[in-house]
Amino acid sequence: MSKQTILIAGTGFAGVWAALSATRAIALAGREDDVEVVVVSPSPTMVIRPRLYEAVLENMNPDVSALLAAVGARYVAGLVEAIGATTQQATILRGDGGRETIAWDRFVLATGSRLSTPPIPGIADHAFDVDQLDSAQRLDEHLGLLAARTDEARGTAVVVGGGFTGLEGAAEMPERLRAILGKDAPIRVVIVDPAEQIAAEMGADAAVVVRGALDELGVEQRPGVRVTAVDAGGVTLSDGSRIDAATVVWSAGMRAHPLAGQVPGEHDATGRVLGDVYLRAPEASGIFVTGDTVKAATDDIGNFTVMSCQHALSLGRVAGHNAAAELVGLDLHPYSQPKYVTCLDLGAWGALYTEGWDRQVHLTRAEGKKLKQEINGVWIYPPAPEREAVFAVSNPDFVIVL
Ligand SMILES: Cc1cc2nc3c(=O)[nH]c(=O)nc-3n(C[C@H](O)[C@H](O)[C@H](O)COP(=O)(O)OP(=O)(O)OC[C@H]3O[C@@H](n4cnc5c(N)ncnc54)[C@H](O)[C@@H]3O)c2cc1C
Incomplete structure (x- = not known):
């Protein structure tokens, strides 16, 4: 049988x-x-x-x-x-x-x-993402090549989407760019999200912590706007403004x-x-x-x-x-x-650990980071x-x- x-x-x-x-x-x-x-x-x-x-x-x-x-x-x-x-x-x-x-x-x-990307012109050709291993590797290769560039936009990265992935990617980016371009190179990292405030979905208390961490890391927050186009030189936003950027990372959807x-x-x-x-x-x-x-x-x-x-x-x-x-x-x-629970990596600032669906803040900074490294490096393997x-x-x- x-x-x-x-x-x-x-x-x-x-x-x-x-x-x-x-x-x-x-x-x-x-x-x-x-x-x-x-x-x-x-x-x-x-x-x-x-x-x-x-x-x-x-x-x-x-x-x-x-x-x-x-x-x-x-x-x-x-x-x-x-x-x-x-x-x-x-x-x-x-x-x-x-x-x-x-x-x-x-x-x-x-x-x-x-990751599901909306039909916005230029995403497929010019935006990177960290959704799958091959796409994360493409971003890594691209960032590595920035060191050889001399244009002003090389130090600018726009992260689209203020969900977990976008927040973690944006928080990591200043350090990542400095490691490639040198610690004194001009760096600009911008996180863009249509919500009224960045990290709004984290709940009031946790969101305040996240926004404070982004400020400390020097990550610019652009809430209340959408990206309407991506091209080889940067992004256009729904308020008509433009950000010249060598790197655009899509994380929404x-x-x-x-x-x-x-x-x-x-x-x-x-x-x-x-x-x-x-x-x-x-x-x-x-x-x-x-x-x-x-x-x-x-x-x-x-x-x-x-x-x-x-x-x-x-x-x-x-x-x-x-x-x-x-x-x-x-x-x-x-x-x-x-x-x-959630444990959000916030780059050099540390990490934020919350408990409950209302995301009560339990651990921050180095204490949160220690837990995040244990989760990411051991528990989920x-x-x-x-x-x-x-x-x-x-x-x-x-x-x-x-
Ligand atoms: C950048 C990033 C950060 C994240 N951070 C966190 C976090 O901090 N905490 C957290 O809890 N979650 C996080 N997530 C979400 C988490 O990774 C996913 O929820 C999780 O991977 C889902 O597991 P899964 O097994 O359902 O699917 P996956 O891990 O996506 O696995 C799917 C599997 O299916 C295979 N497959 C695909 N198509 C086919 C097919 N046609 N036939 C057969 N096999 C196929 C794939 O190769 C893969 O093996 C993050 C995700 C990303 C991308």
Whole structure:
């Protein structure tokens, strides 16, 4: 008899932890001989997207092939092109250019999210971003080449978008430019956002801290304006003004991966599937949605997941466990993550750590930075490929933030 298959798309935070928790559940039920876990992604690496704004892009995509092998998951290099929501047959474009079909009994969508840029002239040709490893590397190469330039704009960078990514990128930029251009070179970093105030979405208290940090770092704040055009020499703003800049970094607008659009059912404005408490897509039999592709309730008082690694690490464990549990006869585990924290890197100033959905300020400056470095450098990395140790932390009720 052929094995039943759990097919997981993606080896990001959610996909890898889904594979670990699914194989754990199968092992718990003693069903390794009749249920297999197959993981598809373009490369057997976990890209550490939360660090892509950093100046040094080292160890940003740890290899997870030994980890997947250690728990008995099979890795296939390729892209899922079609989920096969009604046929339960997914089409895979393999890394070698060939196509194959994989029949599945349960499908876990963990393909994450993408920066979505608006149709503003010049973005595609002239703006950089730190959304994926290759785009972060392109920005890094560009910044490195500024040292050889002599024009005035070489020291100016405009960061578009005052969300988490934009704030972290802007706060890091003065130091990054000085390291390349020299400590006495003229530097100008501007953050632009249409909201009335920069960091408004952080909540009143945290926003004051963020704006103070940006002032201290010398980052100019331009709230209340939109970028209307980007060209090789800078940006034009909605108030008619212009900023000459060698570097424009776009950070506004995240959308769920396009494959989420193939999942029948309700989607939110960013394309995420509205998942049930077990992270099933309620209108698609056998499909689980996780990580940045799902919108799920984090508690019973009206809060929902945000596209974050913090949520993806738990969403992955729950989706993987439940996909396997349905096949091996274990209890399903409801997703719940009532504690919400944020830790925002603010470059040389330090970092800001908040707790709660109202983002109460808990740690700032060096204390916050110490925590951020622990989160970014240790906690979010995949574990060592040791089966029993991995299974000990792959349970669906594992608490990500204590
Ligand atoms: C610059 C930046 C800073 C951030 N900072 C923070 C932070 O401080 N804190 C925080 O919590 N979050 C942060 N985030 C958000 C966080 O990185 C994401 O929420 C997280 O990566 C989502 O995890 P995921 O597993 O759902 O998706 P991803 O990490 O995006 O992984 C998706 C996976 O799917 C694969 N894939 C894509 N297409 C296909 C396909 N067709 N078939 C198969 N596989 C496919 C990809 O190769 C990848 O392996 C940040 C993001 C960025 C870009």
